[in-house]
Structure formats: structure tokens, C-alpha cells
Amino acid sequence: MTSPDYTKISQGIVYDPRNGIDGEVRDIWILDGRVVDAPADPSVRASKTIDASGLVVMPGGIDMHCHIAGPKVNVARKMRPEEKRRGEQMPRTNITHSGSMGSVPSTFATGYKYAALGYTTAFDAAIPPIAARHAHEEFEDTPCIDKGFYVLMGNNHYVMQSLMNNEPHKLKAFIAWLLTSTKGFAPKLVNPGGVEVWKSKQAGNVSGLDTKVDHFGVTPRQIICGVAQAAAELALPHPVHIHCNNLGMPGNWETTLETMRALNGYPGHITHIQFHSYGGGNGDENTFNSKVIPLVEYVNSHPNITVDVGQVLFGETTSMTGDGPLGYFLSKVYGGKWFSSDTEMESGCGITPIKYRNKSLVHALQWAIGLEWYLLVKDPWQVVMSTDHPNGGSFLAYPQIIRFLMDKTYRRDVLKTCPPAILERSTLWEIDREYTLNEIAIITRAGPARILGLNNKGHLGAGADADITIYTPHENKEVMFEMPRVVIKSGRVLVEQGEIRETLIGKTLHVQPNYDLEIETDIQEWFEKYYSISWRNYPVDLSYLYESCVIPTRRGS
């Protein structure tokens, strides 16, 4: 009998916040793609040993909010040839496909770049259910990482109709049916109600949480509260992921606070909160300022709420959103090309190129507001690193964000290049806090894993997926995090010092909660009345998933 084929990461400085390990020298044992306890028999030798002495070992990074697949992302790729020709090129090698970069990299390039950055899991944040099949097809061409997506449902007609008719049992069954049919991971609300109004009239939108949505007579507040309650009852691993109403508008912080209150204590995740934390008069950029403090106070006292930041970085990028009216607004602000697409019964979409400039007071404030969020949330388990890739900037900027958080001198040096008025309109200059490596490990892996209900990710205890990143310590944290020494995915060494050594396709993470199957008849009747495709051709079957991984509900079913 041959002995098990162990891999050992030897004597690294381990940061595993979920298991309370904060920079201790340890060995990590891996078997069959998972972390295991050290073999009881001390004579057992690992068949492969990675010497990590002097190096930092963390679980693989988890990007819980990015746009990397599906119709919107692909349209953005097609739409922006101009930024690809002059940027970094990705030639093929004997083990990797070629790709293109720009702000919206091609599928293969996306997978390789995430892996090379030490990220091993990523979630696309906005897939229209009818296009779920497309997202899965792209996932199969996005190598090296595990993937999942959130399903747009904040403007879904069946959702609004169930709320209008006060039928919470139907709403609950529908959410579960839709997640199961699309092989999706979590419910996503994008400008709840507002996109439906955009579809029905010129420059249409809702103005706040209590505006009634035409035709359905429901309010954004009812949608948020109803879906949060249904998701909690379904015990979904990630109950509800919310892009609030009024994104980007001066004075929108009140809408954001109301959204948090509308959750009524149910768990909810407010995404790219930086874009939703603005003070100032209605639509008036001259009075634009940071309102992080009142919002962060609410988050600090409400553990049911988590946020990711949506950090803005200076430079050129592509804005892409399921928020149709926002796309229209941004296209008017920037005056460039504009894509918009309305999807029947479900959602909208807006895409336009944008550029964040440090000399613009508004853009500099957006940058500062993002950093305030990281630095003012007391419990790092409630805040997650994101750029809302590519909206605030690329995921490739994460190392730079880490440096901003761990190095207040660097942060202030950049702040000095911004318009001085920023000092009166945000508190960033006064904040002394610097993140520790343990806190970085929380906001980039352990925290998102917990918020997403992924028990096998974001930690290095026995049973965890062997998704592990090893960094070479460096005084400059951007240097340390931009090129990991080794990246291990499912126990296999994919990257060494920026070079891809091996590739794999990765798993697709999705949910299949139990629900009242009798409601399907009602859903089918509604579907067949209004959809342009056949009922039987709507659900995505398992053949579209290269490797399916069902994440159990929080009840364990």
C-alpha cells in the first residue's frame, strides 16, 4: 500500500483569522485538494514540500463582487477595442491561452490574472437570469479560479407581483426556483424598482425608497424587505446582495441608511457602498461630501449588515451596471459611447467608459470615501475589499489598496495630490489607523468567505479547500501583494512568482434551496404569458457546469 500523497507547506508565517491564527509559524498539510490535519504518524513524509520559511501564508483571496462574465461584461469587451491595443498584451504560452486586457479582460486573461494575484475564488455580481447560460459558458473559459454569480431579481416582475399581491410564500418559492434554474449563488437587487421605471419612461427611475413602481404599485422598501425576509427564511448562504437606489447621486447617503433600516434586522450585504455614501444637495456636485460617518455608525451597531467598498482608483476604466438609469446618467456626464439593454421581465444594463482623475474634487472624494469605509468600520469582518471591478478600477489594484490601508504615510502622500477642498469634505486625513496583515486577511478572504457562507473557503483549518497563497514579505505592501511567491488552488501549484505553472478550470459554486414545488405551476403560467423563450429552455442544466459545487444553506440542507 502506498502512503497518501501529501503536500506540505512548511514553516510559513500563517495568517488564518477564522481559526484565530495571527502570524504563527506552522506547517499546512494538503491531501486530495483539501487542507488536512498533520498525519498522526510522525514518520509520514509529504511527497512534496514547499518551503515557506520566512514567507507569509494566507488562504486564497476571494473577490465577492466583480464583473467578469456574462452579457454585460462581454458587451464591454466588444465595445472597447481602443484601450486594448495600447495596453498590456497576453500572448499564449504552451500551457495558457492568449487573451486581451484593458479594463475588461477576456475570459482566460481574467482567470490567469486573478490566480497570479493570489485570488482563487470570484463572484460575478450581476447576471440577468435569462443569460445565466451565457455566464456559465464564460466561466468554463475562465480558468484557475472557482466562480459563482448573483442573480438579478430586484426588478423582476414576478418578485414585484408577489409583493403587490402580498404573497410571500410565492416570493420565497420563486427566489429558490430562480436560483436553482440559473445555477446561481445569491439574490441580487440592483436599484430595486428603479430599473423597471427606466424601462417604462424617458429617464425613468425611482427617487427614494418609498416611490411606487409604475404598474406594480410596490416600493423599493417593500422589495428590499420582502426579498431579505424570504432569503433569510430560505437560509441562503449569502442571503441578499444589494446595490442601493440612487447610486452616485449627491445626497444619496440617506437612501443607503434607509436601505439598511429596511432590512428590518435580516442579514443583508450592501455592495460598493462607497458609491452610496455621498452628502450634498440633490444632484448638486458643488456640495458633494463624505457621509461615511453616519452610515458607518449604523453598520458598527448592526451586525446583520455587511458591506464591500467599491474602491475608486485614479485612471481610466469602464462602468458597467445592471442599473439602466445609472448608465444613462453616466453617459450624459461623460458624453462618450453608451450601451443600454433592457431584459424582458428581469433587468437592465448600462455601460460607458469613464475616467477617474485625482484633480477632480468629486473623483478624489470618491477615492477618499472608499478608504474611509475600510478604516472606519470597527469590525473588519463586516467590510470586504472590492473595486466593483471594473467600475471603481481593476481587481489588479487590490495590492495598491492594501498599501493605502497599511501605510498611512503613503495614503496621505496621495491625498496631498488631490484638491485641498477634500480635507473639509472627508475625514480621511485625520484617520491614523493602519491595517495589520491579519486584518487584511480578514477583508480579502476570511470575511468574504463567512459573509458568503462558504465553510470550506477563506481559512486553512482541516477540511478547507487547499486554496492557498504564499507571499514574500516586503516593507512596501503593494510589492508584497502584487506578486505572490506561490499560489495553490485545490492543492495544485498554479503560479510561482507570477508565472503560470499549471491551469485548471475550477468549480462553479451555486445553491439549490428547497422550495414549495407547487408554486412552479404559477410561475410557469406567468412565464409563458410574457417571456419570448420556451419555459423548458430557460433552466440551465448541469452539463453547462464544468464542475458543480452546491453550497448548502445555512441550515445545512
Next chain:
Amino acid sequence: MTSGSTQAHAPTPTIPGELKVIHDATCTFCGCVCDDIELTVKDDHIIEAKRACVLGKSWFLNHSVEDRPSCTIDGNPATLEQGYDRAAQILTNGKYPICYGLSDSPCEAQRVAVSIVDWINGTIDTTTSVCHGPSGMAFQGVGEVTCSLGEVANRGDMILFWGSNPAESHPRHFTKYSLMPKGMFLPNGRKDRTCVIVDVRKTKSAKAADIFIQIKPKKDFEALWTLRALAKGIELDPDLVHRETGVEFSVWSDLMDRMKACKFGVIFFGMGLTMTRGKHVNSEALLALTRDMNAHTRFVAKPNRGHGNVTGADNVVSWRTGYPFGVNHARGYPRFNPGEYTTSDTLANREADCAMMIACDPMANFSQPAREHLAAIPYIALDTKETPTTRSAAVAFAVATYGINTGGTVYRMDDVPIPLRPAFASPHPSDYDVLTAIEVRVKKILGIT
């Protein structure tokens, strides 16, 4: 890495003499990709195709398994293995290999084709470059305001067709998506909609229109800019407009009044716009007009795509390379340049030195210089039928027909992905099978792991 590893669905077995019914089958004849067809199959024939239009019926009912070898080399029957080997040799020997077509293959096969091109540093192009390529380029200039076809059915109260003749090219367009459906916000169907058709000739579609506007040939751009000016309230010289467009100014201003007054306007456009004088400038004018109209009401535009999965080809090539068509990998990474890397150009300029033609017939419809050059270089052809292109190919594969013999995924003209439900098995391999076998050999020859 294995690419395109999603397995295509195989048809259910056919029992000799017994009838088999396939519900919700998908017709891939045109870009409408109707997925509500009910097929009745007896032995290896489809004997009924319920709900299919005249083109769809012809597509399904006339389908028969080609009685010819699955593979020929230089016109002589060969085994598939011999064909795969020869194909891989041709593709790896070339200095400027090109691959073209793809719009009548499922996405699963398209993905393998792009992989092969990547490994051989080749050029990939699709039939988009000769149909709505100009719309793709226009889109890169101004963007696009659009929607899914169900939105048109549920909300579209003003429907324009510009340089498009769906009555003949997309026969169920009117009934299934654009004119007749009783939608959520249009309970009376056709009565709740206004249909306007703009074309240079009175097409068969014209009789479906409430308003038919016949413009001068090659004056689409001028007509569209007249509307753009009217949308912005810019004063125009009525005589000049009449002279240029061939249509009275009052007709245009009346049309603009109606466009501003509607709730949800839709412009479908076709090759009558994209392939006439102006090409991408015409498409750009139309997309810009649509965008402008959103200052007044909701308005969207949509190209009426022709081939069953040309939209899938755009998507697959885009997600893998970042560009929709005309993509060259000579430097090892993708570069995009329509007019240079598009197939009619790589052939007519005598640059390509070998080729793979997938589900397309350039020998029948390309320019004389392009055809002459193609005839002079070794190439591989995959098609369900014998065509001028397969006849002159060094290696020709007779392949199974997607949607009839093989499964997979196709994208409707509005980017909605739809699965295929094949009716019966073919003795010929699928595009996916052939391309996968060629990819394996190409990688072996090139030493790619």
C-alpha cells in the same frame, strides 16, 4: 486545458418506424432562433415541424442525412483519422492560417475553433464581417441602446424596420416578437402598435406597415441624419431634404412627431443599411439616432441578424479574444483590425496561406480575387452539405447538422442563449467532434501540453 468541454446533448434514440415528438425544439435557420417548434420524427426524417415558418419548415422537413463520406481528402474518400491528421498538418504548416465562418455552428464548436486559432497563431473571423460587421464597428463608436425581443413584444408600441425585410428573411419576426404579440403593456397586440418601414424598394414586408417610406437608394445616411436633426430641433431646408432623401420633408417631420410621442420605440435594421453605401457610418447614424431619441422617450435599436448562431460567434470570439471578429494572433496575442484581418481581405490580399472554413461558403459568395486565392491554398472545410467550398477543399468534412442532429447552444439575435434539442442522430460527426480531434493533433504537433 480542454476547451469547450461542455458535452453537447445527444438526440434520444429513434426506433425504426415509430414516431418520436421533440417538444420545444429550436430552429437555427435565422437569427430569430424560435425555440417553440414541435418536431415529429420518423426514422431519419422530420415529417412535421409545428409552428415553424416557411423557412423553418423547409429547414427541418428537407433535412436528410447526406449520403457521402464524412471525410474526403483532395476529393477522395478518406477516414476521419486521416482527415484530422491532414487538417492538423495543413494548419500547422501555414505561416498565415485563417479560420472563417462559425455562424452556423453551436458555441461549443466555436470555442474549439478559437482555441485552434490561438494555438496556431492564426486569424479568426466570422460571417459577421460580411453582414453586420459594420454594425459592430458602429457600436464601438457610439454604443447601442437595445433590449431583448421579449421587451419588444411587451412594450414596443412603435416598430420601425430599416433596410430589413423580415417578411422574407425572418418570417416569424412579426408574429412572435415585433408586431402581433399581445404584450404586457400592449393588450391589443397589433392594434396598439405603429409599424413603419423604411427601404429603397417596396419589399414584401411593406404591406405590414402602417407607414411605408421609400427612400432614394444609397441615401440612408442622409435620411437618418434628417431624423437626428429633427430630434434635436435643428432647422432644415425642406427642399434639400426632399432632394437628398427622395421623401417629402413633411413625411420625416411627421415620423419624428410619432417617434417622440411613442412610449417605447424600436428600430430593427438589416443589411439594406449595413451593406450599402456608407456601411458602418449608416449603422452609426442609426444607433446615434436611437440614443438621441432617449432624450424624448424610450427608444432602442437592434440589428436583425441572419444566421442561426452568428450572435453566438460574436460572443464566443469576444469573450475569448476581447474582439468580435477579424482577430489576428500572429504575434501570439489577439489584435483586431476589420479591413485587414477580415477574411475577404486576407484572401483578396493573398496573405492567407491556408484556411479552415466552418459552416460557410466563401467559394460561392466572396469576390473573384478572394475565391481565386482560396482555390490556390490548402484549406479544410466543414459543412453539412456539399458546397462549392467543400468541393475545392483539401480536406472536407461532412458534419452533422446543429439543432437537428446535434445539441449545443445558440445565441438569438438579442444575445439570449438557447439550448438545442436534436431530433435524430447523424452518421457524420459534429463540428465539435471534428474540431476537437483537430485541436488534439494540432497541440501534439506544436508540443502544447
